[in-house]
Amino acid sequence: MADVSVKTNPKQSRSMLEVAVDKIWRFFTSVRNAVYEIAFLTLLVLIGTLRGSSVPQWIADTIPALQPLVDRWYAWDVWRSSLFAITLAVIAVAIVICTLNRLPGIWTTITNPKVSTSRGFLRGAETNAVYTLTGTHEDILGSIERVLKGKRYRVLTEKVGDETHFYADKNRFSNLGTFPFHIGLILILVGGIVASVYGFRDNEFIIPEGSRRNVGHGTGLSVELNRFRDNWSAVGVPIDYVSDITVYEDGQPVKSGSVRVNGPLSYGNATFYQSSFGIAAHLSIVDSSGNMVFSDAVDLGLFTKRDNPDQPAGVARLPQENAQLVVIGPDSDPFNAPELDTMQLQSGQLWVSLESLGESTDVTGSGGEGVVLTQGQPTRVGDYTVTFEREGRFSVLQVGYNPGIPIFIISVFWVLGGLIITFYFPHRRVRGIISDGPDGTTASIAPLAKRDWSGKREFFTLVEKWNETLGTKPAIRLPANATDYDYLRAHENDAGI
Amino acid sequence: MDGLVRFSFYAFAASSMAIIAAAIAYVVFGVGRVRVLRQTLATSTGHTVTSSQLHQEAGPIGFARWGLMLTWFGMFFAGVAIVTRWIAAGHFPISNMYEYSLVFLFSITLMYIVFERAYGVRQLGAIVMPIAAGMTLYIWSLDPNMREVNPLIPALQAGWIMPFHVGSFNLAYATFAVAFAAAILFLVAERTNAKWLPSAEMLDDVAFRAVSVGFPLFTLGLILGSVWAHDAWGVYWQWDPKETAALFTWLVYGVYLHTRTLRGWRGRRSAYVLLFGFAATAFTYYGNYFFGGLHAYGGV
Ligand code: HEM
Numbered sequence: 001m002a003d004v005s006v007k008t009n010p011k012q013s014r015s016m017l018e019v020a021v022d023k024i025w026r027f028f029t030s031v032r033n034a035v036y037e038i039a040f041l042t043l044l045v046l047i048g049t050l051r052g053s054s055v056p057q058w059i060a061d062t063i064p065a066l067q068p069l070v071d072r073w074y075a076w077d078v079w080r081s082s083l084f085a086i087t088l089a090v091i092a093v094a095i096v097i098c099t100l101n102r103l104p105g106i107w108t109t110i111t112n113p114k115v116s117t118s119r120g121f122l123r124g125a126e127t128n129a130v131y132t133l134t135g136t137h138e139d140i141l142g143s144i145e146r147v148l149k150g151k152r153y154r155v156l157t158e159k160v161g162d163e164t165h166f167y168a169d170k171n172r173f174s175n176l177g178t179f180p181f182h183i184g185l186i187l188i189l190v191g192g193i194v195a196s197v198y199g200f201r202d203n204e205f206i207i208p209e210g211s212r213r214n215v216g217h218g219t220g221l222s223v224e225l226n227r228f229r230d231n232w233s234a235v236g237v238p239i240d241y242v243s244d245i246t247v248y249e250d251g252q253p254v255k256s257g258s259v260r261v262n263g264p265l266s267y268g269n270a271t272f273y274q275s276s277f278g279i280a281a282h283l284s285i286v287d288s289s290g291n292m293v294f295s296d297a298v299d300l301g302l303f304t305k306r307d308n309p310d311q312p313a314g315v316a317r318l319p320q321e322n323a324q325l326v327v328i329g330p331d332s333d334p335f336n337a338p339e340l341d342t343m344q345l346q347s348g349q350l351w352v353s354l355e356s357l358g359e360s361t362d363v364t365g366s367g368g369e370g371v372v373l374t375q376g377q378p379t380r381v382g383d384y385t386v387t388f389e390r391e392g393r394f395s396v397l398q399v400g401y402n403p404g405i406p407i408f409i410i411s412v413f414w415v416l417g418g419l420i421i422t423f424y425f426p427h428r429r430v431r432g433i434i435s436d437g438p439d440g441t442t443a444s445i446a447p448l449a450k451r452d453w454s455g456k457r458e459f460f461t462l463v464e465k466w467n468e469t470l471g472t473k474p475a476i477r478l479p480a481n482a483t484d485y486d487y488l489r490a491h492e493n494d495a496g497i
Numbered sequence: 498m499d500g501l502v503r504f505s506f507y508a509f510a511a512s513s514m515a516i517i518a519a520a521i522a523y524v525v526f527g528v529g530r531v532r533v534l535r536q537t538l539a540t541s542t543g544h545t546v547t548s549s550q551l552h553q554e555a556g557p558i559g560f561a562r563w564g565l566m567l568t569w570f571g572m573f574f575a576g577v578a579i580v581t582r583w584i585a586a587g588h589f590p591i592s593n594m595y596e597y598s599l600v601f602l603f604s605i606t607l608m609y610i611v612f613e614r615a616y617g618v619r620q621l622g623a624i625v626m627p628i629a630a631g632m633t634l635y636i637w638s639l640d641p642n643m644r645e646v647n648p649l650i651p652a653l654q655a656g657w658i659m660p661f662h663v664g665s666f667n668l669a670y671a672t673f674a675v676a677f678a679a680a681i682l683f684l685v686a687e688r689t690n691a692k693w694l695p696s697a698e699m700l701d702d703v704a705f706r707a708v709s710v711g712f713p714l715f716t717l718g719l720i721l722g723s724v725w726a727h728d729a730w731g732v733y734w735q736w737d738p739k740e741t742a743a744l745f746t747w748l749v750y751g752v753y754l755h756t757r758t759l760r761g762w763r764g765r766r767s768a769y770v771l772l773f774g775f776a777a778t779a780f781t782y783y784g785n786y787f788f789g790g791l792h793a794y795g796g797v
Contacts, residue, residue, distance in 0.1 A: 035755045035762070042748040049745055052738030079736045192734070201731070262729050273731050400731040408733065412720050419716060423709035451763070453702035481696030 028097035037094060041087050048078030088189060095182040106175045115158040115167040117431040125446035127456055129463050129474035133441050137164045137434045140443055143469040144432070147462060153430070164434040171425040181418025187411035195404030199269075208280035208297030208394040212248065215399055221270055222248045226256075228277060228393045243274055243395040259397060269405050273398040277301075280394040281327055281350055283316055286378075286385045293318055293384070299394035300329045308340040319357060325386065326353045328370075348375040348391075354382040428458055443470075453484070460485055501585035502646050505578045509599060512574035513633035516606065519567035519622070520630035526560035527623025529693055561619040565610070568626065572606035579603060586646040589660040594785070595643035598636045600667045601782075605629045608671035608710075616703050618695055624678035658725040666718035666743075670778050672711030673750070677775035679704035680768040687765060701764060704771055705757060712750050719743055742784045746777040 027033055050056055051074060060070035078084055122128050133140055141164060145155045153168040200217050207213045212224040223245050230241040246256040247267045255267045264273045278301030285294035300312035310333045316325040330345035331338075343351055353370040371381045373388040380386075432445035445466075449455025456479055467473050479485075579599050582590040590596035609625045612618075683700040694700070722740070723733040734740065753770040756762040 031755055031758055032762075035752055035759065038748060038752050038755065042745060042752060045741055045745045045748060048736070049738050049741040052741075079741075195733075264728055264731070271727070271731060398731055402733075415716060416713065416720070419713040423713065451698060451701075453696075453699050454706070481698055484695045484699040 025097060025101070028094045029101040031098070034091075034094055034098065037087070037091050041091060044078055044084055044087060047073070047076075048084075051076070051078065092186045092189060095186055099179055099182060103179070109175065110172045113156065113167055113169070115156045116160050116165040117167070117433060119433065119444070121431065122433060122444045122446045125477070126450060127459065127479045128444060128446035128477045129459075129466070130476075131443040131445075131466070131470055131472060131474040132439055133443060133470060133472065135441060137441070140434055140441060140470070141166065144443060144445070144466060147465040147469055148430070150465070151462065153428075160433075162436065166432050166434070167429070168431075169427060169429040171427050174421055174425045174427040177418045177421030177423075177425070179418065180414040181422065184411040184414030184418060187407055187414065191404035191407035191411060193404075194407060195402045199400070199402040199404065201401070202399040203275070204302070205272075205397045205399045206299045206302060206394050207243075207245075207397065208282075208299050209392040210282070211297045211394075215270065215401075217401065219270065219401060220250045221267070222251075223272065223397070224248065225395050228395050230277065241274060241277055241395075243277075243397065245272065245397075247272075259395075269401055269403045271400045271402070273400070275396040275398045277393055277395045279312060279329060279332075280392045281314070281329065282389040282392055283325070283327070284387045284389055285316070285318065285325065286387075287321070288383045293321055294325075297392055297394065298325075298327050300327065301394060301396070305343075308337070308342075310334075310336055310340070311343070311345075317357065322357045323382075324355055324357050325381070326355060327351070343372075345372065348388075349373065350388050352381055352386060354384070426454070428455060430459065430462065445474075453481075457485055499585060499646070501581050502644070505581040505585065506644050508574045508578035508581060509602075509636070512571045512578060512602060513630075513637065515567045515570035515574060516602065516626065516633050517630045519564045519571055520626035522560045522564035522567060523619070523622030523626045526557065526564060527620045558619075561622065564619070564622050564626065565613060568606050568610055568622070571629070572603060572610065575599060575603040575606060582646065589663070591659060591663045593643045595636060595639050597663065597667075598632060598639075600663060601632060601670060602629060602636075604664075604667040604671035605632070605674055608668065608675055608707075612672075612675045612703065612707060615706070616695075616699070618679075618682070618700070618703060620682055620694060621675060621678045621703070624681055625674050628674050628678075658721055658728070662718055662721040662725055665714045665721065669711040669715035669718055670782060672707045672714065673775055673778045676704045676707035676711065676771050679707060680771035680775075683768045684765065697764070701767070704768070708750055708753060708771070712747075712754065715743075715747055715750065719747060739781075739784045742777075742781045746774065746781045749774040749777045 056070045056073045060067040131140075141157060144166070145168075148155050148168045151170065153170045154172065155166055155168045157164055157166045159165075202215070202217075205213065205215070205223075207223055207225040209225050209228050212222050215221040215223065225243055225245055227244040228241070229244070240260060242258045242260045244256070244258045245265065246253050247265075247270075248254060249267075255265070257265045259265045259272050259274045261274050264271045266272075278299060280297040280299045280301075282297045283294060284292060287293050294316055296316070298314040298316045300314040303313040303315070305311035305313050305328050308331065310331045311328055312332060313326065313328045316327060318324060328343070328345075328351040330347055330349060331341040331343075334341060345351060350373045351370050352373055369382075371379060371386075373379050373386060375388045375390065378385045378387045429448040430445060431448065432443060434441065434443045436442075445463075447455055447459035449459060463474065463476070579590055582596065582599070586592070590599060605625065606629060609622065609629070612621060679700050682694055683697050683704060686694040686700055687697040722743070726735065726740075727733045749770065753767055753774055756767045756770055
């Protein structure tokens with residue numbers, strides 16, 4: 001026994017592997033399974049969608065026994081669940097395998113279709129037309145072909161014995177249309193994955209007017225705010241605010257433009273959105289030997305004074321000096337909680353305090369060593385001379401960096417292009433045999449249009465044209481639903497139809 | 498109300514009357530004449546036997562012709578209402594459910610006319626036009642304040658994309674209504690072999706053609722929506738319920754398209770998927786009533 005199993009095992013296990021591969025392959029190539037897979041995805045999307053509504057609660061209110069289930073429903077984040085990801089993955093795999101499986105067959109239909117046919121097929125077709133004619137096969141075929149070519153059909157012929165068989169089709173590339181469409185769907189998923197893995201978002205990218213800031217994250221981008229503009233309505237509501245910016249890549253200016261609410265500016269995979277804005281103070285700081293160690297704007301907006309939220313604060317960092325200057329501005333809303341405004345700063349004044357670098361990013365402003373600056377007056381602060389040059393503004397942008405964008409754009413073209421090819425350029429096919437009989441030469445023609453109403457309608461328009469070029473009317477086998485066709489209705493009383 | 502806005506409202510009123518009248522005309526045509534055929538037979542035994550039979554025929558064609566003309570009126574006046582309001586407001590009218598629904602009225606009448614002309618199946622009107630009429634009633638039931646023109650909230654001010662986003666969705670909804678009507682007629686034709694209806698095969702083709710117009714439009718609507726979301730909010734897709742409701746509807750029609758390629762599914766099961774698809778479409782359309790979130794329009 002053991003002996004036998006040792007001998008047969010390698011062969012058997014290979015065939016088992018083959019069987020397994022074959023089974024998996026068949027599973028994924030089945031369109032029936034695809035329907036179930038898409039239906040399952042549809043169900044998940046519905047569950048996830050309803051989670052954002054009160055529908056589940058309504059169900060629980062109606063059937064209280066379901067409350068625990070409904071609670072779990074609300075707790076389940078479908079979009080981030082592994083079940084959802086697996087479903088998408090299965091569908092992606094099914095699409096790829098299905099594509100690979102179908103491609104050779106479709107390619108053969110396009111490049112090398114079977115031309116010869118059988119009388120049985122023509123006779124059994126739901127509809128066909130049989131012309132009785134005189135003339136050579138070449139002449140008759142020529143007339144038939146002229147009509148087909150005029151309607152953009154390709155015509156292929158083959159001699160079978162003393163019969164002439166022909167096959168004609170148009171839009172033969174139509175069946176390929178589902179490929180770009182389905183592959184485009186996968187590409188959209190890929191774009192989403194690329195975006196979430198390699199992209200980032202910075203919701204508080206602050207640039208004071210006249211300054212330049214690095215975007216970071218290894219993008220090599222920096223942005224300069226050239227000018228900030230705002231418009232206010234009579235009642236003090238901001239109507240519009242606009243940042244005129246220049247984007248630099250590796251130090252070179254690469255794009256300039258304005259950014260407003262709902263009007264972002266994109267450069268490459270980065271997009272800049274207008275978010276908000278605030279007040280900035282331009283400071284210059286000179287050390288004891290007269291060297292300028294800082295000349296830039298400090299945005300007063302990211303922080304506030306700890307014990308008075310109406311007083312904006314900011315930090316000027318001096319890394320070479322291992323120092324930082326905490327800056328606090330005047331109370332922006334003196335009527336709100338006036339008792340908190342212990343500094344009593346006037347417009348044009350700033351309170352600053354020198355600390356060692358990184359000492360506290362938490363700007364308390366409660367240290368004793370603070371100094372009040374007045375605009376335009378150089379003032380000693382520790383070992384430095386600090387000047388409050390002028391007031392300006394800063395703009396808060398959001399930076400979205402999405403390397404999936406090019407993939408998304410390409411997939412959009414694939415998806416829409418694929419749909420247009422599939423739906424608006426349908427593959428149409430006709431087969432026929434020209435043969436000699438006792439009553440003369442007959443041309444029997446039938447469309448490949450089983451259960452295809454439009455396909456048959458197209459065939460009837462061809463018949464109408466053939467009637468003209470062949471100069472006679474055929475014996476037509478009518479489909480069961482003949483009265484649905486305008487053409488036939490109009491010709492009902494004609495001979496032969 | 499300023500003059501042009503009022504003019505637009507009257508145009509809507511004219512449109513809604515035409516659409517309701519069209520719906521009635523098509524229903525009269527579609528339901529047709531139900532006649533009781535009574536036959537009296539003398540039998541060989543000398544008795545007489547009466548048999549009565551319900552018999553349905555196509556309604557008077559005149560009603561369908563009237564219906565079509567009124568539908569043209571409905572489309573024209575809905576178009577006038579949209580254009581005048583567009584001029585008055587200075588932006589494409591999509592700021593609230595009233596305006597949004599005007600676009601739908603225009604779309605559904607347009608798509609109905611296109612399909613009636615393409616196939617000549619007038620019975621479709623007996624289902625599509627009542628849907629349109631129901632829509633006009635819904636619009637009348639909305640808060641009258643919506644008939645005023647209000648400034649657009651900034652999120653909706655996104656230039657050229659918005660009209661195309663809304664337009665392609667509405668046209669898609671409208672073609673799905675046509676597909677829905679064809680699916681119902683298909684199920685009737687298939688079961689009853691009704692002489693007053695075209696063949697089931699033709700109705701199946703009408704439904705498929707409607708979806709083959711609607712599905713790409715819906716796809717385009719989804720794509721434009723995500724492009725617009727990117728401009729407005731910085732992300733293409735946020736899994737917002739209104740977005741995912743649209744995705745859900747799109748997938749249902751994806752299922753439909755695949756069932757058509759399957760033996761044993763094409764036909765009846767495909768038609769059932771279409772009925773479900775139209776329910777999903779309505780769910781997407783009225784999604785604002787179920788969800789809060791980014792797509793909550795003014796007034797809803
Ligand atoms: C589960 C993975 C999928 C597989 C294996 C698959 C397979 C196929 C196949 C084989 C066809 C061609 C049918 C034919 O021409 O006879 C097809 C058509 C199509 N599929 Fe898919 N598909 C999948 C997913 C999807 C998804 C997710 C969608 C979008 C909702 C979709 C939308 C379509 C469309 C629009 C057509 C064209 C239908 C037509 O020609 O009438 N497919 N699919």
